Amino acid sequence: MIQLGREMMVRGRSAAFAPGLVVRSMEASPLSLSFRVANDAHIRRAYGAAVADEVVAELSHRLFNILPANCRIINDGNGVFVAHLHGDDLPGGEVAGAVLPVWLAAYCAGVLVDPVDTQAGSLCVWLSADWAFEGREGEKVFPFQGGPVGEGKEWEGFYRSDMARAVEFLPLLSQPRGNLHSGLVLYWQPVVGGQGDVLYHEALCRPCGADGRVQSPEPLLLALERLGFACLLDRHVVSAVVDELEAAPGVVLAANVSAQSLSCTHLWNEVIERLEQRPDIARRLVWEITETALVTDMNRAVAFIARVRALGCRIAIDDFGVGFASIRQLLVFSPDIIKIDRLFIDRAVLGPRDAAIFRQLVELARSFGAEVVAEGIETRAQAKIVEAAGSVWQQGYLHAMPSLTRLWWQGWGGAERLEPPR
Ligand code: G
Ligand code: MN
Numbered sequence: 001m002i003q004l005g006r007e008m009m010v011r012g013r014s015a016a017f018a019p020g021l022v023v024r025s026m027e028a029s030p031l032s033l034s035f036r037v038a039n040d041a042h043i044r045r046a047y048g049a050a051v052a053d054e055v056v057a058e059l060s061h062r063l064f065n066i067l068p069a070n071c072r073i074i075n076d077g078n079g080v081f082v083a084h085l086h087g088d089d090l091p092g093g094e095v096a097g098a099v100l101p102v103w104l105a106a107y108c109a110g111v112l113v114d115p116v117d118t119q120a121g122s123l124c125v126w127l128s129a130d131w132a133f134e135g136r137e138g139e140k141v142f143p144f145q146g147g148p149v150g151e152g153k154e155w156e157g158f159y160r161s162d163m164a165r166a167v168e169f170l171p172l173l174s175q176p177r178g179n180l181h182s183g184l185v186l187y188w189q190p191v192v193g194g195q196g197d198v199l200y201h202e203a204l205c206r207p208c209g210a211d212g213r214v215q216s217p218e219p220l221l222l223a224l225e226r227l228g229f230a231c232l233l234d235r236h237v238v239s240a241v242v243d244e245l246e247a248a249p250g251v252v253l254a255a256n257v258s259a260q261s262l263s264c265t266h267l268w269n270e271v272i273e274r275l276e277q278r279p280d281i282a283r284r285l286v287w288e289i290t291e292t293a294l295v296t297d298m299n300r301a302v303a304f305i306a307r308v309r310a311l312g313c314r315i316a317i318d319d320f321g322v323g324f325a326s327i328r329q330l331l332v333f334s335p336d337i338i339k340i341d342r343l344f345i346d347r348a349v350l351g352p353r354d355a356a357i358f359r360q361l362v363e364l365a366r367s368f369g370a371e372v373v374a375e376g377i378e379t380r381a382q383a384k385i386v387e388a389a390g391s392v393w394q395q396g397y398l399h400a401m402p403s404l405t406r407l408w409w410q411g412w413g414g415a416e417r418l419e420p421p422r
Helices: 040-047 049-066 094-112 154-174 218-227 228-246 260-261 265-277 298-310 327-333 342-348 352-367 378-386
Strands: 033-035 072-077 080-085 115-118 121-123 127-133 184-192 198-207 255-258 286-289 316-322 337-340 371-374
Touching: 033 040, 033 049, 033 094, 040 049, 040 154, 040 184, 049 072, 049 080, 049 115, 049 316, 080 265, 094 127, 094 260, 094 265, 121 154, 121 260, 154 218, 154 228, 184 228, 184 327, 218 228, 218 260, 228 260, 228 265, 228 286, 260 286, 260 298, 265 298, 286 298, 327 337, 337 352, 342 378, 352 371, 352 378
Parallel strands: 198 255, 255 286, 286 316, 316 337, 337 371
Antiparallel strands: 033 080, 033 127, 072 080, 115 121, 184 198
């Protein structure tokens, strides 16, 4: 039996929700905080209803323990629970409007990196929230960016294995950045020009296990994207890159960000604030947008890009030509830099037809007024084809392997190369 020091209100699934609680009729409360387990349907499908109910019960208790003593928490079923708060010490309407979204977003992000223990093992839970103050509805906070529950029997197994990865990795992100145990190390690889000049250095994250072994990032990144959880990793990397920019005046650095993460507006508050305070750093930061996942909320993504651009940041479209990086995306995002996926230079050396396709892609990218980068240059023959296309930047093993060494500390590519944003 769950022991609680205070009264809680229960409705609907009350018996399973929290046995032993007092059930009373509701009166109107001035402030209500409504939480939704955004991946409730996913958990229900992959682990069963009992586990999904356990998640709601555990999260309600966590919330109950930090809210004022007179709060009441109602289980609305289907992963929704609502905290009702009374009392004279509640913030006024204006204060609530300013403070609550920030607090709620931080709380929901904190829950995601603090897995919930259930009979099926630990699970990472995406909480979305909204609030109402004296009948006035507040905004939705921490909207979910993941896809719907998949079809087919195999989906459950895939979801469980993605979840196992997230449970192992996401808690590491609550460690301070720069801490070796934060689960990630950054490798660096420059984007170079014909004269050995550097456009910028790209940060490439590599997960680092408890044994200290560095792994390929791809399985983890794809698992987090499928779960809809990629934005936490992306925020961690961007923050770490901003740390580097702060430490090295003059250098231009890039971080990879999944297009999925751009719609997570509240999560970026802290990063945006830092960039607002340091325009000199914002101007030296490139956001490389990768599109291995479909953008679920294009309007939010476009608004976010406009916002970071207004701060002076540059936008690059990564892996152009594959995945969801479409020509429409170029029109919408109008990037400062377009990186042509390595697939095309790999093929370009095979024959004149593929070489022509590569050249045409370069022309297309140029017509958007962007700097063009050819990715994955491994051989002299490939570099020659790129050079023939004229003023195209290059990145790849031929020029520099991704490395832990910060080449700009040794004076390579220390200068600001990029023009101020248009
Ligand atoms: O999606 P994005 O282009 O940012 O991915 C970069 C990845 O490609 C990194 O993991 C990096 O290690 C790898 N990479 C960098 N240069 C080369 C290259 O010349 N050839 C190949 N095959 N991979 C590369
Ligand atoms: Mn990239």
